[in-house]
Amino acid sequence: MNKNELPIVVIGAGLGGLGAACQLALSGEKVLLLEKHNVPGGFATSFVRGRFEFEGALHALAEVGTEEHPLSLYDFFKDLGVLSKIEFKKPTDLCRSVFYDGLDITFPNERDTYFEKLIELFPNEKKGINKYRDIVFKVREGFNYVAAKEGKVSPLGILMKHPYLARVGGLTLSDVFDRCFKNQKLRTVASQLWGYEGLPPSKVNAMYYFLVLVALLDDAVFPVGRSHALSNIIVECFEKLGGTIKYNALVNRIIVKEGKVTGVELLNGEKYPCKAIISNVNPICTTMKMLPRENVSDLYKKRVYAPDIGPSAFTVYLGLNATPKDLGITHFEIFMNSTYNLEEQYLSTLRIERPKYLLASCYNIMYEDISPPGTSQVVLTILQDGKSWYTVSPYLYHRKKDEMANHMIDMAEDLLYPNLRESIETAEAATPLTYYHYSKSLNGAIYGYKQDLLDSPMLRLNSKGPIPGLYFAGAWVNLGGGYSTSITSGRMAAGMYLEEREKGGV
Ligand SMILES: Cc1cc2nc3c(=O)[nH]c(=O)nc-3n(C[C@H](O)[C@H](O)[C@H](O)COP(=O)(O)OP(=O)(O)OC[C@H]3O[C@@H](n4cnc5c(N)ncnc54)[C@H](O)[C@@H]3O)c2cc1C
Missing domain, CATH: 3.30.519 (Guanine Nucleotide Dissociation Inhibitor; domain 2)
Structure with missing residues (x-):
């Protein structure tokens, strides 16, 4: 068979895999999605106990937005046909926080009113809170600039146009607080979402925290029918575009010839030839278990093992x-x-x-x-x-x-x-x-690698795998953990494959 007739195989139908598979299908590629489970979505799923169907993971889905205020996933979902098949609900507030001593705060989920609430609670810290707000939004603007350029932007370009992005990229959330306010109670109150990042202010990269905070202030939503409906609808749209998904298909081995990807083998021995692979399985397992070891350089082995698991x-x-x-x-x-x-x-x-x-x-x-x-x-x-x-x-x-x-x-x-x-x-x-x-996420990690200073969005492992034709998608790479970031990570992996193929690299 001519290599161009072979499909691209995506391993894993978590949100990273679904993002990659759909982006490729939208570009007219022939895609085979192999999922070990009998349902799609990975963490993005639900389950039934008694008369209850429980949401498995999702609290807030960021980056969809509305027709009037579209965010980074809006057009993607629209092009796929997802938006016409599912209803999203918007929460009435960001969250409520209660403390053992009776402090009880409800945070609004709008950009201005969130910071006004902080000022209302800590009026003596108004100047510092305003400074903090400016930093948060400048980082977000910088991030939007890089995203709009689809990664085609030089470090000097970022430095000139959005210096805060580079400055904050090397700071923890505590470092940013130090520059704005010292009040311990305020710092705790302003860090209430730290669980969404997996690390406290002393360790979390400030950039991750700000991206999540602004994303949740900008139209975060929840799908009617839970994550399960969302994942199923994405698969439905993928199949309508000509994609194929195979369940109960646990990939055991990536087949390599002359240093290049040529196929995958399932645990049951079935083999699927392919021209490239996007793996939604964590990079440690993909590299160290699925690939023949001799194909992975020592440098790359160090790279996948170096960051801590979140x-x-x-x-x-x-x-x-x-x-x-x-x-x-x-x-x-x-x-x-x-x-x-x-x-x-x-x-x-x-x-x-x-x-x-x-x-x-x-x-x-x-x-x-x-x-x-x-x-x-x-x-x-x-x-x-x-x-x-x-x-x-x-x-x-x-x-x-x-x-x-x-x-x-x-x-x-x-x-x-x-x-x-x-x-x-x-x-x-x-x-x-x-x-x-x-x-099969190592240690059951829900956001992949730790989202700390050493693994800021700019330093995190990207989609490029250790051998030609192998790419990564999902929480462990690119932008870190979360629904929207995992989908975007998949889209980035697909984009990288298409670009490299155009240049003749795959
Ligand atoms: C309790 C909880 C709450 C959360 N709340 C939120 C939230 O509110 N908002 C938010 O944005 N994020 C939230 N998250 C995080 C988010 O769910 C994850 O970061 C994201 O879903 C990770 O997606 P992924 O595609 O990287 O990986 P996964 O979802 O782990 O998908 C990997 C897929 O690969 C498949 N697979 C693995 N090995 C193989 C193999 N060998 N062959 C074939 N298939 C294989 C798996 O079955 C799975 O389907 C939460 C997570 C949890 C657990």
């Missing part, structure tokens, strides 16, 4: 036989803090112990009939270091899992909902091992 999560999914009103639940996203000390909050994520920072999400606030009439769906989430769960003996695993779920329900009862336990009809918990089991 956090996983522990989640308790609760089906409650009471309405949000019965339970006194008024907000979709509530961050609960049992200390103002963010280092303590972070340290508790590294151990299997009662958490100090927890997110309680009631999906019925997003749309009422997400669970049967008279019930509600509440999900409690904390970050957890995946490694700490790998060392739990199999005999203790279920006990530890129950203990942690109980700690989280206790915390939610102590800080906000005293009678939560009484209303539980169905409960399920997911540990980092659960997340690893379903996604």
Whole structure:
């Protein structure tokens, strides 16, 4: 068969893989998408327990926007046909934050009013908060500039036009706070979204934090039908464009001839020849397990092993036989803090112990009939270091899992909902091992590598693989973890392949 007739294989139908596959299909390429599971989406999925269908992961989908205010994913979804098949709901606020001492704040989800809220709470820090706001938006503008240039921009060009991007690229969130304000309480309040990045202000790259903050202030949404509907619709659109998806297809090996990609082999021995591969599987497994070792340079091996792996999560999914009103639940996203000390909050994520920072999400606030009439769906989430769960003996695993779920329900009862336990009809918990089991993301990492200074968006591993014809897509590369960033990462991998092919490199 002529090489040009062969498909491009995308391994993994997580959002990174779906982004890549759809971008290629939109460009008229023949694409074969191979997914080990029997449903698409990776983390972007839902599951049923009793009479409840639980959202598996999503709280807020960023970067879609509206017809009047389109964001970076809007046109992509429109071209695919996704927008006409799904309805998105917008939350009424960014989040509510409650603290053990009674401080209780609701943050608006608009650019100006968010910062006005901070000034209202800390009027003496007005000057510093305004300076902070300017930095946040300048970084975002710089990011938009680079995105609009589709990566074709020189470091000097960035420095001249958007110096803040380069300056903040090397700073943690704490470094930026140091330049704006010292008040510890303000720093904690302004860092409430740190769980979305996986690292506290002392460690997280400020750029990641600002990109998420602005994305959530700019029209973040939730799909009616949950992530499962979103992933299914993306697949439907992909197939309509001529793409092929194969489920229960676990790729075991990438076949290489003369240093170049020539195909893949499934665990069951089936082989699929191809001209290029985009892998949505983490770069460590793709490089060290799927590729013949001799094809990977020592330098590249160091590159995939060098960054630390980011956090996983522990989640308790609760089906409650009471309405949000019965339970006194008024907000979709509530961050609960049992200390103002963010280092303590972070340290508790590294151990299997009662958490100090927890997110309680009631999906019925997003749309009422997400669970049967008279019930509600509440999900409690904390970050957890995946490694700490790998060392739990199999005999203790279920006990530890129950203990942690109980700690989280206790915390939610102590800080906000005293009678939560009484209303539980169905409960399920997911540990980092659960997340690893379903996604094969190492350590169950939900954002890929840690999003710290060494792995800022500018320094993170990009889509280019270790041999010609192999590319990466998803949370581990390019822009880091998250729904929109993983989809965009896939689109970037597809773009890189198309460009290299045009230049004759593949
Ligand atoms: C509890 C939780 C809450 C979250 N909340 C949010 C949120 O509110 N907003 C947000 O933006 N992000 C959120 N995230 C993060 C987000 O879900 C992830 O960063 C993102 O979905 C990662 O997508 P991915 O494509 O990189 O990887 P994955 O979703 O891990 O997809 C990888 C795919 O590859 C498949 N695969 C693996 N190995 C093979 C193989 N050998 N052969 C074939 N297929 C294979 C897997 O089955 C999977 O389908 C959350 C995550 C979790 C777990």
